[in-house]
Amino acid sequence: xxxxxxxxxxxxxxxxEAEIRNRLCGRxxxxxxxxxEVLAAARNGGDxxxxxxxxHGALRTALNDARGLDAYAGDAGTGGRGLFAAGVDxxxxxxxxxxxxxxxxxxxxxxxxxxxxxxxxxxGDPLLHSEG
Numbered sequence: 001x002x003x004x005x006x007x008x009x010x011x012x013x014x015x016x017e018a019e020i021r022n023r024l025c026g027r028x029x030x031x032x033x034x035x036x037e038v039l040a041a042a043r044n045g046g047d048x049x050x051x052x053x054x055x056h057g058a059l060r061t062a063l064n065d066a067r068g069l070d071a072y073a074g075d076a077g078t079g080g081r082g083l084f085a086a087g088v089d090x091x092x093x094x095x096x097x098x099x100x101x102x103x104x105x106x107x108x109x110x111x112x113x114x115x116x117x118x119x120x121x122x123x124g125d126p127l128l129h130s131e132g
Contacts, residue, residue, distance in 0.1 A: 002104065006052050010105035010122075012072035013038055013055070017121040020059070020072060027062050034058040042104055042122040098127035 002010060013020060013035070024032040034055040041051040052069070060068040098109040101120050109118050109127055117126045 002049060002052075004106070006049055007104070007106045008073045009052050009056060009069040010038070010042065010048070011100070011107035012069055013052075014100070014105055014107045014121040016072045020055075020069075023063055024058065039122055042102070048104070097130050099130050101125040101128050 017035070017039075021032045021035055024035055034051070037046075038048070038051040038055050040046060041048040056068040056070075059065050059071075065071060096111050098111055098118065100107045101123055104122070107120075107127070111117075111129065119126055
C-alpha cells in the first residue's frame with residue numbers, strides 16, 4: 001500500500017501522463033523510461049514506491065525541477081488540495097465520484113458525460129463510480 005504522498009504522486013501520473021512524458025522526452029536522455037517503469041509497476045504489481053521515487057528524482061534532477069512529481073500533483077507534497085478540505089469530515093462524500101479502478105492512487109474526478117468517462121492511465125480502465 002502506498003503512503004499518502006506516493007498515492008498523490010501516482011494520481012498525478014495518471015491524470016497528467018502526457019505532460020510528464022513530454023517533459024521527460026524533451027531532456028537530453030530523450031526518453032520516458034522512468035514513467036514507463038511506474039506504469040509497468042502499477043500494472044504488474046512491481047515495486048511501485050521505488051518506481052515513483054525514481055520518476056520523482058528524474059524530474060527533480062534531470063529537469064532541474066525541485067518539486068518533481070509534486071508539481072503535477074498540485075500540492076507540492078504537503079498534502080494540499082485533494083478530495084477533502086482541511087477540517088472537513090473525511091468520511092465517504094455524499095456526492096457520486098469517480099475513483100481509481102485499482103484503488104492505488106488518490107485520483108478522483110467528478111462524473112460528467114458517461115460517454116466521455118475518464119480512463120486510468122495505468123490500466124486503461126474507466127474510473128470507478130462510487131456513491132456516498
